[in-house]
Amino acid sequence: MGYEYIGITVLWIFLYGYLIVASVDFGAGFFAYYAKLTKKDHIMNKLIARYLSPVWEVTNVFFVFFFVGIVGFFPDAAFYYGQALLIPGSIAIILLAIRGSFYAFENYGSKDNHLYMFLYGATGLLIPASLSTALTLSEGGFIEETANGVQLLYGELLSSPYSWSVVFLAIVSVLYISAMFLTYYASRANDQPALELVRKYALFWSSPTIIASLTTFIALSQHNPEHYQKAIDLWWMFGISVAFFMAAVLLVYSGRYYGWAFIAVMFQFFFAFFGYGASHLPYILQPYITITSGATHETMGITLVIVFIAGLCLLVPSLYLLMRLFLFDADYVKGNK
Amino acid sequence: MFFEDSVTMSRLLTTLTLVFHVIFATVGVGIPIMISIAEFLGIKRNDQHLQLLARRWTRGMTVTIAVGVVTGTAIGLQLSLLWPRFMQIAGNVISLPLFMEVFAFFFEAIFLGIYLYTWDRFKNPMYHWLLSIPVIVGSTLSAFFITTVNSFMNTPQGFELDGNTVTDINPIAAMFNPATPTKVFHVVASSYLTSAAILATIAAVMLIKKKGSTYHKKALKLTVTATFIFAILTAVAGDLSAKFLAEHQPEKLAAGEWHFETESGADLVLFGTLNEEGETENAIRIPKALSFLAYGDFNAEVEGLNETPEEEQPPLWIHYMFDLMVSIGMYTLGVSALFLLFWKVKKWNEENNILLWLIATCGPLSMLAIEFGWIYAEEGRQPWILRGIMTVAEGATTSNHVGLMFILFTALYTVLGVGCVVVLRKMFKDHPAEAEFEDRYPEVAATKEDE
Ligand code: HDD
Ligand code: HEM
Numbered sequence: 001m002g003y004e005y006i007g008i009t010v011l012w013i014f015l016y017g018y019l020i021v022a023s024v025d026f027g028a029g030f031f032a033y034y035a036k037l038t039k040k041d042h043i044m045n046k047l048i049a050r051y052l053s054p055v056w057e058v059t060n061v062f063f064v065f066f067f068v069g070i071v072g073f074f075p076d077a078a079f080y081y082g083q084a085l086l087i088p089g090s091i092a093i094i095l096l097a098i099r100g101s102f103y104a105f106e107n108y109g110s111k112d113n114h115l116y117m118f119l120y121g122a123t124g125l126l127i128p129a130s131l132s133t134a135l136t137l138s139e140g141g142f143i144e145e146t147a148n149g150v151q152l153l154y155g156e157l158l159s160s161p162y163s164w165s166v167v168f169l170a171i172v173s174v175l176y177i178s179a180m181f182l183t184y185y186a187s188r189a190n191d192q193p194a195l196e197l198v199r200k201y202a203l204f205w206s207s208p209t210i211i212a213s214l215t216t217f218i219a220l221s222q223h224n225p226e227h228y229q230k231a232i233d234l235w236w237m238f239g240i241s242v243a244f245f246m247a248a249v250l251l252v253y254s255g256r257y258y259g260w261a262f263i264a265v266m267f268q269f270f271f272a273f274f275g276y277g278a279s280h281l282p283y284i285l286q287p288y289i290t291i292t293s294g295a296t297h298e299t300m301g302i303t304l305v306i307v308f309i310a311g312l313c314l315l316v317p318s319l320y321l322l323m324r325l326f327l328f329d330a331d332y333v334k335g336n337k
Numbered sequence: 338m339f340f341e342d343s344v345t346m347s348r349l350l351t352t353l354t355l356v357f358h359v360i361f362a363t364v365g366v367g368i369p370i371m372i373s374i375a376e377f378l379g380i381k382r383n384d385q386h387l388q389l390l391a392r393r394w395t396r397g398m399t400v401t402i403a404v405g406v407v408t409g410t411a412i413g414l415q416l417s418l419l420w421p422r423f424m425q426i427a428g429n430v431i432s433l434p435l436f437m438e439v440f441a442f443f444f445e446a447i448f449l450g451i452y453l454y455t456w457d458r459f460k461n462p463m464y465h466w467l468l469s470i471p472v473i474v475g476s477t478l479s480a481f482f483i484t485t486v487n488s489f490m491n492t493p494q495g496f497e498l499d500g501n502t503v504t505d506i507n508p509i510a511a512m513f514n515p516a517t518p519t520k521v522f523h524v525v526a527s528s529y530l531t532s533a534a535i536l537a538t539i540a541a542v543m544l545i546k547k548k549g550s551t552y553h554k555k556a557l558k559l560t561v562t563a564t565f566i567f568a569i570l571t572a573v574a575g576d577l578s579a580k581f582l583a584e585h586q587p588e589k590l591a592a593g594e595w596h597f598e599t600e601s602g603a604d605l606v607l608f609g610t611l612n613e614e615g616e617t618e619n620a621i622r623i624p625k626a627l628s629f630l631a632y633g634d635f636n637a638e639v640e641g642l643n644e645t646p647e648e649e650q651p652p653l654w655i656h657y658m659f660d661l662m663v664s665i666g667m668y669t670l671g672v673s674a675l676f677l678l679f680w681k682v683k684k685w686n687e688e689n690n691i692l693l694w695l696i697a698t699c700g701p702l703s704m705l706a707i708e709f710g711w712i713y714a715e716e717g718r719q720p721w722i723l724r725g726i727m728t729v730a731e732g733a734t735t736s737n738h739v740g741l742m743f744i745l746f747t748a749l750y751t752v753l754g755v756g757c758v759v760v761l762r763k764m765f766k767d768h769p770a771e772a773e774f775e776d777r778y779p780e781v782a783a784t785k786e787d788e
């Protein structure tokens with residue numbers, strides 16, 4: 001396997017990691033605000049705060065890792081995406097900035113400030129929507145290279161059913177993943193009232209998720225038949241994903257094994273995400289960048305891979321420590337520490 | 338109009354984000370070391386005041402770190418959004434330290450999370466103190482990595498350029514370019530200095546308001562001592578930086594010093610103005626001091642700005658940036674030395690109001706020195722984005738919407754800046770140190786942090 005394949009695999013794993021941890025975080029913000037509106041915040045907001053406080057910064061680093069890595073492994077991506085994404089990218093930055101800082105302001109400063117909670121909840125849905133634009137663009141047809149540089153075709157983007165279906169999928173998946181995680185976390189904390197509530201959310205958001213996935217597939221077949229065909233060739237990946245989806249929903253429905261249910265959710269998205277990614281290759285950005293044409297030089301590519309491995313040796317034990325202390329320490333989860 | 342000019346607006350937007358980010362970045366690099374020192378001394382001397390100091394500093398830092406993280410994410414993305422051509426080359430050659438920087442953040446973020454939420458979870462408090470070490474290592478390493486990238490922009494090496502394609506890449510040589518050692522040293526030392534000085538400012542202001550608080554007295558002694566040590570380190574590093582410039586980037590030093598003709602035994606020009614003929618007036622001249630600053634020898638020859646082609650000369654106003662930075666450095670060094678003197682001489686009262694006011698100015702001034710220093714360093718590189726290889730105009734995006742984004746980001750940073758100040762004030766006003774101390778230490782009751 002060439003270093004460019006290692007590179008894209010590594011980056012894709014990190015994007016997948018971001019997808020999971022950020023979804024939990026984004027969705028939790030929305031649920032916290034929703035609970036406040038419906039006066040149920042006393043039931044679950046403590047639970048959310050206990051999980052989120054120690055990890056939000058780590059979540060952000062996953063994202064930074066992805067975009068720094070893509071510039072490192074595929075410098076052409078900086079050139080094309082950089083020019084095309086000025087507006088959507090800036091909007092995403094602003095939303096992320098508002099979210100991160102107001103979370104800290106709320107959490108460490110003024111408790112229960114209504115405006116902060118609202119910003120925190122609303123950005124949780126808007127950020128996935130704006131970030132998903134980058135994936136939409138990668139399908140081609142929305143970017144034009146002229147003598148004046150690279151242009152994003154806003155008309156095409158805003159009128160494309162595909163781009164809207166991706167936005168919709170991003171939002172419902174966030175809510176689904178998050179509710180599934182909170183269900184597990186509430187059961188660990190042995191917090192029955194919160195569990196009842198988040199379990200309902202989890203079941204509620206499962207059907208829109210699967211519907212949105214199907215719609216996106218259909219829209220893709222219209223927008224980019226070639227990619228669709230490659231995805232169909234990988235049908236088994238998506239089949240496994242659906243099987244895990246059903247397993248997860250069944251477990252939650254039957255009210256048992258919430259931990260396994262969340263693992264099933266992770267696998268559901270793992271297979272769907274890697275199925276999508278694998279069928280996307282060789283393109284990074286159709287038709288301008290392919291995995292081979294856009295890759296950095298071999299020396300740099302190999303150096304990055306080495307550094308990456310060394311970095312993992314440092315990070316995995318530290319992450320493990322973090323999880324031991326906050327996620328899997330039953331006393332902490334229950335609020336005894 | 339310049340508002341439509343994407344190059345100008347990209348420069349302005351980059352400046353805006355960096356000037357704002359560096360405030361929080363500096364504090365993020367320097368405060369962990371102060372916290373660690375306070376906690377260590379607190380445990381060793383069994384001094385609860387110092388331990389409380391560490392806790393309260395940490396709590397304040399959570400807010401500034403949050404803003405540092407989000408503005409850092411902003412500049413990280415903006416580098417690609419605003420300077421796509423530059424990042425295309427940079428991606429090929431200098432992505433290694435950028436990549437490693439993220440690992441440093443990761444490392445720091447993980448241990449900061451643990452440090453914050455485990456104050457009372459260990460029987461032996463030293464274990465908790467140990468957790469501060471990876472936080473220091475992580476934040477200082479991230480400053481190191483990002484500074485190597487900036488050094489690379491000043492003295493690019495480690496690749497060959499063949500039209501638009503780069504060949505012969507050597508990531509290690511690119512990272513350890515001639516500018517790296519002095520720049521890293523100066524940036525890290527000045528971050529430590531500024532953080533210590535800001536904490537000293539807080540202690541001094543509190544003492545002016547409430548005479549005699551033991552907590553704030555101890556805080557003052559600790560922070561001013563640290564300020565003094567870091568001020569010496571910063572000055573040494575600054576001197577080395579000037580020597581580096583004289584050798585590798587003479588046009589930046591010459592523009593900063595208004596040194597136009599190559600000569601030996603060159604004078605150091607402080608402040609002053611330029612008349613219509615481009616001659617220096619109203620300046621303080623220190624004979625031969627520039628030669629000494631540049632080469633450590635009063636008679637050495639220093640290259641003048643006239644050796645550089647006109648269109649490659651940096652703007653001359655950076656002279657003021659340099660002078661202000663150095664003046665502030667000397668002032669901070671002097672004030673902290675004076676305090677130490679008053680403290681050691683038993684007859685003198687180191688807590689007199691004049692001295693306290695002088696100390697109180699050191700924090701904000703040091704932060705200004707950081708901004709002046711960076712503006713000097715970055716403007717002094719103009720017109721290049723990669724010195725000698727690519728100009729700023731070649732690196733910029735061609736999108737027409739940068740002006741609009743500039744307005745949006747101005748609004749964003751205003752909101753973040755105001756929010757940060759409001760929250761920090763509220764956090765410490767509502768919980769004064771003395772009250773918290775009484776709360777926390779009379780009974781051994783396991784009080785919980787940050788609930
Ligand atoms: C508290 C902040 C602070 C203080 C007191 C000083 N500096 Fe500084 N200086 C910086 C903060 C700074 C900085 C923000 O860290 C810069 C900007 C870029 C860099 O490399 O460091 C800088 C840049 C910088 C440069 C340009 C380096 C380059 O572009 O490669 C020189 C020559 C000096 N400084 C010299 C000095 C001297 C002789 C000082 C005497 C005391 C001094 N500085 C005090
Ligand atoms: C162009 C210049 C810079 C870029 C691209 C950049 C990038 C970043 C990014 C992406 C983050 C957020 C990291 C996270 O998510 O945790 C960040 C935060 C930070 N940056 Fe910068 N930075 C720049 C300049 C600087 C400088 C000059 C310094 C050091 C003096 C610095 C030190 C920091 C620190 C300490 C943080 C806080 C991170 C934390 O505490 O977790 N940065 N920066």
Ligand code: HEM
Nearest residue numbers: 348351352355356359483486487711712715716721722729
């Ligand atoms: C954090 C402290 C920093 C501050 C306050 C700062 C300040 C500035 C200023 C004032 C400019 C505008 C120069 C001009 O166009 O006239 C600039 C440009 C720029 N800086 Fe820095 N800088 C900092 C650190 C860095 C670092 C660490 C990097 C490298 C990664 C960097 C990369 C750039 C780039 C790419 C530009 C645009 C090109 C240019 O105008 O030369 N900066 N910065």
